Amino acid sequence: MRILIVEDHAELVMMLVRLLDTAGYASDCTTTAEDALLVLSYTRYAVVILDLGLPDADGLSVVRKMRARDDRTPVIALTARASVAHRVTGLEAGADDYLAKPFAPEELLARIQALLRRSGTIVDRTIDYGNVSFDPATREVAIGGVPTVLSARELEVLAALIRRSSRVVTKAHLEQLLFGLADDLGSNAVEVYIHRLRRRLTLADADVEIVTVRGVGYMLVERAP
Amino acid sequence: MKRQPRSLMAQILRWHAVAVLITAIAVAGSVYLFLDTTAARIQQQTLHVHAQALRQALSHDGTGRLRLTQDSTSAAVFSPGAGFSFRILDRSGTVLFQSQSQSKMVLPTANIPLEDEESFFRRQSRRTFYAGTSYPARIGNERVWIAVLQNLTHPDYILDDLLAQFLLYGMAIVAPLLLLLLAIDVLIIRRAVLPVRRASASLEIAEGVPLDLRLHDERLPAEVRPLALAVNAMLERLASSYRMQRDFTADAAHELRTPIAVARLRVEGVDDPGLRGQLRSDLDMLGRIVEQLLEIAELETVGLDTAASVDLVRIVTDGVASIAPLAFRAGKSIAFSSEADKVVIAGHAAWIAKALGCLIENAVTHSGEGHEIEVTVGADGTLAVCDDGSGVPEQDQAAIFRRFWKRNRSAGRSSGLGLAIVAQVAEAHQTTVTLTSRPGRTRFAIAFRLIPAR
Numbered sequence: 001m002r003i004l005i006v007e008d009h010a011e012l013v014m015m016l017v018r019l020l021d022t023a024g025y026a027s028d029c030t031t032t033a034e035d036a037l038l039v040l041s042y043t044r045y046a047v048v049i050l051d052l053g054l055p056d057a058d059g060l061s062v063v064r065k066m067r068a069r070d071d072r073t074p075v076i077a078l079t080a081r082a083s084v085a086h087r088v089t090g091l092e093a094g095a096d097d098y099l100a101k102p103f104a105p106e107e108l109l110a111r112i113q114a115l116l117r118r119s120g121t122i123v124d125r126t127i128d129y130g131n132v133s134f135d136p137a138t139r140e141v142a143i144g145g146v147p148t149v150l151s152a153r154e155l156e157v158l159a160a161l162i163r164r165s166s167r168v169v170t171k172a173h174l175e176q177l178l179f180g181l182a183d184d185l186g187s188n189a190v191e192v193y194i195h196r197l198r199r200r201l202t203l204a205d206a207d208v209e210i211v212t213v214r215g216v217g218y219m220l221v222e223r224a225p
Numbered sequence: 226m227k228r229q230p231r232s233l234m235a236q237i238l239r240w241h242a243v244a245v246l247i248t249a250i251a252v253a254g255s256v257y258l259f260l261d262t263t264a265a266r267i268q269q270q271t272l273h274v275h276a277q278a279l280r281q282a283l284s285h286d287g288t289g290r291l292r293l294t295q296d297s298t299s300a301a302v303f304s305p306g307a308g309f310s311f312r313i314l315d316r317s318g319t320v321l322f323q324s325q326s327q328s329k330m331v332l333p334t335a336n337i338p339l340e341d342e343e344s345f346f347r348r349q350s351r352r353t354f355y356a357g358t359s360y361p362a363r364i365g366n367e368r369v370w371i372a373v374l375q376n377l378t379h380p381d382y383i384l385d386d387l388l389a390q391f392l393l394y395g396m397a398i399v400a401p402l403l404l405l406l407l408a409i410d411v412l413i414i415r416r417a418v419l420p421v422r423r424a425s426a427s428l429e430i431a432e433g434v435p436l437d438l439r440l441h442d443e444r445l446p447a448e449v450r451p452l453a454l455a456v457n458a459m460l461e462r463l464a465s466s467y468r469m470q471r472d473f474t475a476d477a478a479h480e481l482r483t484p485i486a487v488a489r490l491r492v493e494g495v496d497d498p499g500l501r502g503q504l505r506s507d508l509d510m511l512g513r514i515v516e517q518l519l520e521i522a523e524l525e526t527v528g529l530d531t532a533a534s535v536d537l538v539r540i541v542t543d544g545v546a547s548i549a550p551l552a553f554r555a556g557k558s559i560a561f562s563s564e565a566d567k568v569v570i571a572g573h574a575a576w577i578a579k580a581l582g583c584l585i586e587n588a589v590t591h592s593g594e595g596h597e598i599e600v601t602v603g604a605d606g607t608l609a610v611c612d613d614g615s616g617v618p619e620q621d622q623a624a625i626f627r628r629f630w631k632r633n634r635s636a637g638r639s640s641g642l643g644l645a646i647v648a649q650v651a652e653a654h655q656t657t658v659t660l661t662s663r664p665g666r667t668r669f670a671i672a673f674r675l676i677p678a679r
Contacts, residue, residue, distance in 0.1 A: 101512075216546050219549060
């Protein structure tokens, strides 16, 4: 799986190559927009990491030209100009994601993962969080390696939470998921299933827990040791 | 007490009114003086003619005694009930002859001057005014003084009334003319001052000082134009130095981002996990400062469009959701409640979210361990973030919204820019941040402009 880095800052390129290498990605680099477009025309890349401040052109023009010739390769725009206004134009130009410098390396890797998953380049076998693992294909859940049977709605809630682990899943989103399954649910359905799920996690000795963000939603986090 | 600056117009009009008043008085006075002098001369001529007529009527009779032979005209003039009377006196003031109307004349003889030349006089006796002449005459070798008096209060004497009438009518014509002149002047001055007013109005601004503010200097009078040009030149310099400083901030921040990004990646190669963790958090802090500097620069440059209708509940729900993990990692819990399902306000969603993020970050830093941060949205469009930390002392409450302000300068974990951003976002929304704080409860609130549901 190859990633193209378009960035003119030599040191940053070096660090990025090293980072991607340790994460298991091979990478190529170009330093100008012109080279980037040329390289992209004869090699397929899984993801393009594109600096917007290139010496010969605005990085966004690269995205526009790529999209114009129907190149759907996911693009993560890297920029030193991470203003609210720039962000909007960046996404409008066709970039799939937007990352401001400086960024945490794990953040970049997470974004790459997300883009690869979205574009169907990688299909996750399982999603692991703590000692809980969830297989989206078979919809099987294992806690501490022990397969656990959940009801369809419990599973739906857990799947949503584990996909966004340590981030908040809004209550509105969970409601939508549950009401999509059936519409004979009470107004406190989400609370009911969260409650059941919590009990299951505790009983199975999971090292993750569901935290309530009152008025907003829920978040799956690793239990403090 | 401070004196209000008086307007140019008011000052000119004031002095002009004074000038008109003085003119009116001067005109009236000089006309009166002129008429009075003329009237007095006519009067003296009349008296003189009468005195001369009496002189002609005086003669010595055969015995050498003085005799007065009045003709019919003279008799009519001095008839009782007429306005004129006469007395003929000798050197000692003894009355030799007097008119029949004399009975009504009460002017003492002593009041009549006896001089070598004819002299005119005015006298008052009781309530009656007299004008008179004392006319010396020589009959043979005898000197006599013929005094002719005119009773000015007598109905036949109309000169005074004429004078009064004339003055009255004169003023009736002159006064409106002067007022008309004043009114015309008001119009002229208004016209002349208009460009100055317009220039002043071009500086009148609702809030803040836009960088492109200039004095409107078209058609300004020559006296004011240099002033306007100087002011404009100054504004231009001010704007350009301000722009330079602002651009410098933005450029410096941009230039810092890539090196920090390199350093941040390089840190991953540090073997010592403790050092690595420290360097990471230092660089993250540095990155945060740079990011917020840029945000401030952007807030200052771009005029935010805060007119869009946005749902505050939605913005805050998403905002709290995205920052909750950070609060959780810091050992804090966070809760959101809204008085309504939907609160539509006029605002810029992304910047409101940023401000909310800064407020929550601030609450996370300053609240007590393990306590709850409360975010609320009121049905009136108020967004509030409350924490239960030690609070902000009264004397610091204004200062905390200043850039880089920190209670403890050496405390490293805050950029000191967050609340400045909050204040600026609020300002862009034509509102302010209200801070109420006591130990155990600190509340930052921003009241946005509600858009009523239709």
